[in-house]
Amino acid sequence: MKLALALAAGLAATPALACGPGIPVSADGLQLAYRIEPAAAVGRMVAVEVATCDGLALEGFDARMPIHGHGLNYRPRIAATGPGAYRIEGVLFHMPGPWQFVFDVRAGETTRRLTADLTIRR
Amino acid sequence: MKVLALALLALFVAHPARAIDAAEREAILLHGPWPPEATPDPSNRASGDPAAIALGQRLFFDVRLSRDLDRACASCHLPAQAYADGRPRGEGLRPLDRNTIALANLGGRRWYGWDGRSDSLWAQSLHPIVDERELAASGTLLRDRLEREHDAVFGPADDDEIFLVDIAKALAAWQETLVTPRSAFDDYRDALEAGDAAGMAAYPVAARRGLSLFVGRGQCATCHFGPSFSNGEFDSVGINYFLGPDGVDRGRHGGIAALLASPFNLLGRHNDDSARTTAAPTTHVALLHRNWGEFRVPSLRGVKATAPYMHDGSLATLAEVARHYSEIDLDRLHQDGQLTLQPLHLTEAEIADLVAFLETL
Numbered sequence: 374m375k376l377a378l379a380l381a382a383g384l385a386a387t388p389a390l391a392c393g394p395g396i397p398v399s400a401d402g403l404q405l406a407y408r409i410e411p412a413a414a415v416g417r418m419v420a421v422e423v424a425t426c427d428g429l430a431l432e433g434f435d436a437r438m439p440i441h442g443h444g445l446n447y448r449p450r451i452a453a454t455g456p457g458a459y460r461i462e463g464v465l466f467h468m469p470g471p472w473q474f475v476f477d478v479r480a481g482e483t484t485r486r487l488t489a490d491l492t493i494r495r
Numbered sequence: 496m497k498v499l500a501l502a503l504l505a506l507f508v509a510h511p512a513r514a515i516d517a518a519e520r521e522a523i524l525l526h527g528p529w530p531p532e533a534t535p536d537p538s539n540r541a542s543g544d545p546a547a548i549a550l551g552q553r554l555f556f557d558v559r560l561s562r563d564l565d566r567a568c569a570s571c572h573l574p575a576q577a578y579a580d581g582r583p584r585g586e587g588l589r590p591l592d593r594n595t596i597a598l599a600n601l602g603g604r605r606w607y608g609w610d611g612r613s614d615s616l617w618a619q620s621l622h623p624i625v626d627e628r629e630l631a632a633s634g635t636l637l638r639d640r641l642e643r644e645h646d647a648v649f650g651p652a653d654d655d656e657i658f659l660v661d662i663a664k665a666l667a668a669w670q671e672t673l674v675t676p677r678s679a680f681d682d683y684r685d686a687l688e689a690g691d692a693a694g695m696a697a698y699p700v701a702a703r704r705g706l707s708l709f710v711g712r713g714q715c716a717t718c719h720f721g722p723s724f725s726n727g728e729f730d731s732v733g734i735n736y737f738l739g740p741d742g743v744d745r746g747r748h749g750g751i752a753a754l755l756a757s758p759f760n761l762l763g764r765h766n767d768d769s770a771r772t773t774a775a776p777t778t779h780v781a782l783l784h785r786n787w788g789e790f791r792v793p794s795l796r797g798v799k800a801t802a803p804y805m806h807d808g809s810l811a812t813l814a815e816v817a818r819h820y821s822e823i824d825l826d827r828l829h830q831d832g833q834l835t836l837q838p839l840h841l842t843e844a845e846i847a848d849l850v851a852f853l854e855t856l
Contacts, residue, residue, distance in 0.1 A: 447779040463779030
């Protein structure tokens with residue numbers, strides 16, 4: 374049960390990408406990994422650490438609840454912390470249930486969007 | 496294995512209302528344990544200080560906090576009515592626009608007030624003192640009247656504004672101690688966690704059915720989340736927010752604007768915590784169009800004693816509240832895609848069950 378809860382909150386140890394630790398997200402050959410610190414919980418302000426692969430630049434981030442049609446009540450801020458490394462401050466899940474992370478990354482001349490589904494249960 | 500099977504069996508047969516599956520059990524357990532551990536507010540150096548708590552308690556009932564020496568905090572926050580007043584809307588020196596919020600379980604919240612215009616309990620406690628419709632006093636006035644009591648706890652204040660904030664911090668230190676006691680629900684919840692069939696059986700059958708509605712089909716726990724039965728945020732739930740023919744109560748939209756303009760928010764000089772430990776929500780809060788007409792998701796602890804309900808006190812009883820959500824008019828929700836709220840079309844028996852549950856909190 375504990376393992377299932379941890380997985381649901383996006384916290385479990387997952388296979389690391391070459392570009393950084395965390396939960397891998399990929400689409401069309403683009404990759405990044407993220408992890409949430411401290412453990413995600415309803416009403417707790419957390420940070421999202423992002424490691425991008427292949428020189429991708431993280432340009433935007435959002436979190437939303439697609440089934441409810443709303444996003445965060447807070448405006449996260451992205452700060453670069455190293456080559457391909459970013460820390461997003463100000464993420465607060467205000468409801469339990471299915472959320473979606475949205476990462477906008479710069480790939481060459483274009484901006485591409487990667488999404489990751491996660492469930493906040495407690 | 497046999498022990499596990501017996502425990503599971505006990506869960507299913509312990510109560511005549513209905514069986515409990517794993518998902519419902521988990522949803523119920525999320526509403527405890529209670530009471531929470533008391534933790535001092537780092538933004539308030541008076542928090543947890545016995546002398547400041549005693550001063551705050553005395554001042555709460557002291558008319559010297561009002562300009563005309565005729566009103567106190569306790570004039571509207573009546574101890575015999577869970578520190579609310581039983582009226583639809585508050586009555587200060589002039590009529591107010593919103594229901595007087597009951598005072599309990601206030602420590603550790605992100606936001607205070609129906610619109611969350613304060614990010615600390617001490618900042619929220621300051622508003623009624625200076626509001627011209629309420630106590631209509633000022634830091635200068637309070638300093639003239641209360642300097643001896645103040646200085647005995649805080650030492651001399653550098654200016655009138657600091658003096659005013661200190662008085663509010665003493666009031667907050669005392670209000671933090673107002674915690675609703677353990678309830679019949681807490682006993683049931685803890686018995687469920689412990690697998691105590693006899694303890695679970697002591698919970699009223701109707702309340703148990705209402706609890707299932709609350710965490711299940713009703714989706715009430717999506718917002719009324721956790722041990723305090725609130726996610727600490729704001730929502731639009733189809734309650735009128737117009738004030739007469741010409742006015743409108745902006746709700747959370749106005750609250751965020753007031754918060755960010757306030758010299759008393761946690762980003763300002765009156766925060767006693769140089770690390771700004773609790774200021775992150777203020778730093779990141781977003782002012783959104785959908786905040787119009789949103790109001791606090793109130794805690795439901797002790798809710799039986801705090802009628803009438805909603806931000807404007809427009810619903811007199813818990814049954815009216817249940818009927819409001821049961822038949823909610825989606826056309827009155829001005830947000831796009833707020834799919835959490837859907838008409839439930841509860842029967843009168845189900846409404847009675849929901850009320851029976853709420854009355855056990």
